[in-house]
Amino acid sequence: MNDPRFTHVGPLVVACLRITDLRPEVDPLTGAVARDAQGNGLSAADAAALELSLRIAGVWSGRVVALAVGPPAIDPVLRDVAALGVTVLRVSPETVDPDRGYAAELADDEQRLARTIVASLVPYGPPDLIVCGDRSTDRGTGALPAFLAHQLGAVQALGLVALTPDDTVTGGGRALIAERRLDAGWRERLGVPLPAVCSVEGAGVRLRRASLGGALTAAAAPVPVNGISPADRPEREEAIPAVRIGPTRVFEPRARVLPAPESTDPRVRLLALTGALVAHDPPTVIGPVGPSEAADELMAFLVRHGYLDPTDPEQAGTSGKGTGR
Amino acid sequence: MAEPTMADAPGPESAEFDAVVVGAGPAGSAAALALARAGRSVVMVERGPFPGSKNVYGGVVYGRVLDAIIPNWWEDVPVERWVVRRSTMMMTESQSLSIDYRTGAWGTAPYNGMTTVRSRFDTWLAAKATEAGARLLTSTVATGLLRDGDGRVVGVRTDRDHAELRSRVVVACDGVNSFLAKEAGLLPQSEASHYTLGVKEVLSLPREVIDERFGVQGHEGVDIEILGCTRGIPGGGFLYTNTDTVSVGVVASLPHLAEARIRPEELIADLKEHPSIAPYLRGSSLREYAAHLIPEGGYDTMPPLATDGMMLAGDSAAMTLAAGMWLEGVNFAIASGYAAGQAVDRAVASGDCTASGLASYRADLERQFVLVDHKRLRKAPALVLSDRVQQRYPGLLCDLAEGMFTVVNPAPKPGGLRVTRNAAAKHGVKLRELAADTLRGLRIFG
């Protein structure tokens, strides 16, 4: 076979994109959402996913396949992606579910969507890395990367701000180093083995521009639509039950019944109801202190208010262990 | 492949096209369509993400020009409404006087004019060109001209890695700011007096409300052109209906606007509050705000249309007609673009792409309405934008109407001449000037 799709050279990096109208118009009265194909584009997160895919594949001398589920209206955006020298693939939503059009792409059944995507990638060989944006602009749940990882038996690292090849790995192996935000400006650094599914934030990188030659070539080229036959179309798999969302309602906590104040004097009743003259401990601000001091303060507070008995040997034992929790 | 781009690959950028068309607006798409139909290799370079994304217009696309180019164009054109009611309104702060024309004939094929949305209309026209075989390159700016040793234009430089697109002819349809025409020395770098600024608000209104307020139904639409709404700054206003939006805007002469130190959005706000306009817009919400320059210098400010290896069409050649009664541009762009494409085809066939080889373009336009209209109305911009027409006549005419129609009994009705004399005196217009301008108008428009 001369089809370049099937000659797998080097690792395969897949950028899994969600192309949609970035500025849909919402009718303020009815809430109806009007999508315009001309607003179609890559979200910042998807652009970052594509750029990181290109960079990683560049270091690894690998290939990039960019994939998106959607109608033919997203082809112009995929053509712009193809101009970067990327193999593109559009998965038709009918493949996911022929009976339901647009909704089937969405949160509705992302497990099934993930299986369709994995099945569509079969002709390209097993992916070593799938990079997604960490959120879609049109109400996705953000669960697709996890489902993809499950389908592929790959590890997952989600919501990343940086993703680079791990150049300390030797002996022909490959791995990635990922960074994720923590509070207070801290980052956690993760070692990610392959195969992996990663989702990245739309921050820190800008998608490169295609060369003139690439853009000219792509402008005239058709966008391939996935060719998996209906027989290969994944059916609903009952063995792994999908999460179903039942009818929802507003959370209404049950009212707590308090005994009525006993006095007949309205002023006393009012005071009793509001607790105006009852002494309260003012809130105490402790710190900043280290974890162990904070734990000791908490324990002392509980002892002071009679929740803990320091003489009870069993309870006293937990006080020592509890520091790290 | 370390960098998965095709920058180093011997791609089509080294190939030579018969023509590079800069800009995929109405002029560019028409030029590319003509060339593609003639079997020439042509690429359109569009700086926006899609054709029409940078474009704004002021109301009506007159489709007659499309008849010869796209048979039965009205069957698939992205129309908002077909204009069946056309109104010219003169106003002062509190008065207005309208000439209102309406005909059902404009509401059936082959139609007269339509309102549309440029992002859809321009995309539609560009698609006609690509279906015929032209290539469309979006999100790409043509940053400069390529010239050979003799100074002939032989292509453009793009902002994609500064890569070059070589061609026998460059058709610059790059709009009112045409930096390519400026680089070629065909347009002055900056000549504010030849330009007006158009600002426009698109306002959402339910379709039924538009039908009711403007007295139309189905796909029928209304176009109102307004004079005297710009606080004395030479210009005008417009209001027209789309399917479920209305567009309202003003046009103001650039140097006068700058001198008056009035913000353009204040002019729109004035117009929207005018007692003749406000009832149309009540309860609407803003959908989009836009601004664009318009070349309104007319025939006498038109640049040379061709030089060696390059020609201009549409706004870059100042082909808009802003002559009070007529406000047209898209139709001139389409006609000039198509003629430019045909001229390039002839020039390539003859092997002479110099200015003289491309001269058949101008000759062709001089036979068509494009230059005939512009030539006939060459003095119209000066008259329409003149002090008297802009500042005094709207008030004069409104007061005339007020004098005629106000019932003053028990005092006897004043005679027409007295009303005219009073109104003219109030607005500082001498009857001699009025007669002279009437004569001048008759000479220009008659």
Next chain:
Amino acid sequence: MATVDFRVGARAHITVDSEVCRSCTTSACVTACPANLFAPTSDGGILFNYEECFECGTCYMVCNSEGAITWTYPDGGQGVVFHHG
């Protein structure tokens, strides 16, 4: 302005030479720009934004000082996108 689609590029397509502006008496760009992108500073210079530019060209056309405002198109695909033009 919130209703308009601006795709902001990394490069500023407008530059203003405030040295030239200090000798300007009209500051026409400040009022004429329909996007209100230009603001005078106390030292006679001009502060400008490029992010919400309509790309009309008014600023450099009305500017009376040679070379004060340099205005080019934003990079391909960036800048204003009109959906209802």
